[in-house]
Amino acid sequence: MTGDELKDYVARQFEGRMTLLDTGRFDPMYEVKVPDLLEVAKALRDDENLKFDFFCNLGGVDTGERFEAVYSIASTINKLRLDFKVMLPRDGAEIESVQEIWPGANWYEREIWELFGINVKNHGNLKRFLLPDDWDQGHPLRKDWDAPDFIRMPEL
Amino acid sequence: MGGLRTEEFIVNMGPQHPSTHGVCRLMLTMDGEKVVKIEPFIGYLHRAIEKICENRTYAQCVPIIDRFEYVTSMSCNQVFSLAAEKLAGIEVPERAEYLRVIMLELNRIASHLIFYGVTAMDLGALTPFLYGLREREMIIDLFEMTCGQRLTYNYIRIGGVSRDIPKEFVPQCRKAIETIRDKLNDYEGLLNENPIWLVRNKGVGYLAPDVAIAYGVSGPSLRASGVKYDLRRDDPYSIYDRFDFDVAVRYNGDCYDRYLVRLDEIKQSIRIVDQALDGLPEGPIRAKVSPNFKPPAGEVYSRIENSRGEMGAYILSDGSKKPFRVKLRGGSYNQLEVVPVIGVGGLIADLVAIFASLDVIMPEVDR
Numbered sequence: 010m011t012g013d014e015l016k017d018y019v020a021r022q023f024e025g026r027m028t029l030l031d032t033g034r035f036d037p038m039y040e041v042k043v044p045d046l047l048e049v050a051k052a053l054r055d056d057e058n059l060k061f062d063f064f065c066n067l068g069g070v071d072t073g074e075r076f077e078a079v080y081s082i083a084s085t086i087n088k089l090r091l092d093f094k095v096m097l098p099r100d101g102a103e104i105e106s107v108q109e110i111w112p113g114a115n116w117y118e119r120e121i122w123e124l125f126g127i128n129v130k131n132h133g134n135l136k137r138f139l140l141p142d143d144w145d146q147g148h149p150l151r152k153d154w155d156a157p158d159f160i161r162m163p164e165l
Numbered sequence: 166m167g168g169l170r171t172e173e174f175i176v177n178m179g180p181q182h183p184s185t186h187g188v189c190r191l192m193l194t195m196d197g198e199k200v201v202k203i204e205p206f207i208g209y210l211h212r213a214i215e216k217i218c219e220n221r222t223y224a225q226c227v228p229i230i231d232r233f234e235y236v237t238s239m240s241c242n243q244v245f246s247l248a249a250e251k252l253a254g255i256e257v258p259e260r261a262e263y264l265r266v267i268m269l270e271l272n273r274i275a276s277h278l279i280f281y282g283v284t285a286m287d288l289g290a291l292t293p294f295l296y297g298l299r300e301r302e303m304i305i306d307l308f309e310m311t312c313g314q315r316l317t318y319n320y321i322r323i324g325g326v327s328r329d330i331p332k333e334f335v336p337q338c339r340k341a342i343e344t345i346r347d348k349l350n351d352y353e354g355l356l357n358e359n360p361i362w363l364v365r366n367k368g369v370g371y372l373a374p375d376v377a378i379a380y381g382v383s384g385p386s387l388r389a390s391g392v393k394y395d396l397r398r399d400d401p402y403s404i405y406d407r408f409d410f411d412v413a414v415r416y417n418g419d420c421y422d423r424y425l426v427r428l429d430e431i432k433q434s435i436r437i438v439d440q441a442l443d444g445l446p447e448g449p450i451r452a453k454v455s456p457n458f459k460p461p462a463g464e465v466y467s468r469i470e471n472s473r474g475e476m477g478a479y480i481l482s483d484g485s486k487k488p489f490r491v492k493l494r495g496g497s498y499n500q501l502e503v504v505p506v507i508g509v510g511g512l513i514a515d516l517v518a519i520f521a522s523l524d525v526i527m528p529e530v531d532r
Contacts, residue, residue, distance in 0.1 A: 032463055032464070035251070035252075035463045035464065035465055036465065036466070038464065062378050062379070063378055063381060063383075064381045065381070065466070065468065065475065065477055065494060066466060066477050066479060066492065066494040068479045068490070068492030069492075070481055070489075070490050071490075079464070079466075079479065079481075079492075081466045081477070081479065083400075085378055085392060085394045085399075088399045088400065090400065090468075092464075092466055111379065111381070112379045112380055113379060113380040113381030113382075113499050113502060113503075115502065116498060116499075116502050137208075138207065138208060139207065139208040139211045139531060139532075140208060140211070141208070149213065149216060150215065150216060
């Protein structure tokens with residue numbers, strides 16, 4: 010399946026559940042609504058023509074107004090790759106864990122919980138991970154976070 | 166021993182343990198010699214590379230990402246440059262692409278030689294380490310004569326490479342890969358049939374292909390389980406589609422096959438370097454890129470086949486000269502995640518073999 014065929018196929022099969030975002034000449038990026046996340050992820054893995062069985066990456070983004078969780082998945086059988094994201098409000102951001110679909114997502118979700126403060130439902134092991142155990146200084150990858158010893162240059 | 170009361174106890178393996186390849190703590194719940202539960206603790210080498218990159222221009226990010234996975238830092242340069250080039254739509258000159266492939270493959274060989282030495286050392290054999298590092302030295306010398314650095318190269322830059330190779334490079338490189346091809350027989354002779362090596366590795370740490378895929382294990386560790394998946398072939402980047410090489414694959418999924426598949430890969434990498442040296446064209450080595458270039462707003466995930474599996478970089482650009490968000494993905498991350506799955510039920514001594522055979526390196530996990 011080429012890139013365009015994949016685009017058509019996803020548009021047909023996931024109409025209404027995956028929205029193609031305007032990304033110009035870059036790889037296609039889809040938006041998935043938060044409540045649909047698990048169902049769409051499952052369908053992406055189990056669809057005969059897609060078989061996205063390989064979890065590449067999960068990255069959090071803080072745009073200032075909202076959080077995003079960007080998933081990159083691939084298929085080792087059909088040699089495909091796909092990106093999609095969920096957009097979350099800044100207050101009370103919460104995603105559903107996709108561990109039952111891709112067990113490898115476990116640590117990525119733990120990381121996103123720790124560094125962005127996005128809660129992961131049904132994760133089961135949300136504990137301090139990259140940061141020290143007694144860390145109490147917020148979520149470092151948020152855009153409004155400054156290091157505790159950071160002194161802003163005075164305006165002259 | 167009917168009435169003897171036994172109980173599980175907890176052992177901390179690491180953080181300062183030589184066979185954890187960096188600083189990793191595995192909290193082991195033991196039942197005698199048997200491992201009942203493994204919980205890894207990471208973060209000891211966390212350097213916040215992703216956050217630092219948000220405050221640097223794209224060109225300044227490259228030397229920092231060198232430190233992401235310093236054993237193959239050419240790959241780190243490549244994966245970030247690839248993503249930045251995709252964002253900004255930069256065409257890389259032909260000669261630079263060839264030089265990149267040569268360096269990436271030489272770096273892969275160097276990394277697998279380290280694997281060869283370190284894995285054997287973890288299991289108590291010291292000689293292979295000396296052998297492996299001896300040949301690696303020849304590759305490091307090649308890098309040093311090209312870019313002046315021996316570990317963190319900062320050689321592959323956005324738009325090309327930092328400088329052209331000196332004229333002694335090609336003959337010396339041919340000599341080096343010829344020597345390594347020769348010495349591979351020595352390596353195999355030392356370990357392949359070694360009875361201790363076989364007992365420690367054969368049938369130990371079986372990783373089923375479906376478990377490997379589910380946990381995102383990639384690279385040689387995945388191919389040792391019989392999954393023929395190599396990004397150089399299946400999702401080609403740079404100019405890998407022009408070279409003739411086989412994807413090394415083994416089918417048993419144990420520590421022994423994970424070792425063999427890496428030796429096979431050295432042979433394939435030598436083939437690629439050979440072809441790339443033959444086809445090396447003349448021409449410019451770098452596209453014109455301003456140091457403060459501003460790619461248009463957008464986001465991109467690029468991935469390459471590193472010696473430790475899939476290495477990826479996700480960059481989100483907001484149209485300014487600094488990346489808005491950088492997320493790095495390293496193969497070791499998932500390889501370490503799978504250690505608790507395949508290590509449970511085995512002996513504590515086998516855990517060392519499993520850890521070594523997955524070729525986990527901690528700076529890549531902690532970033």
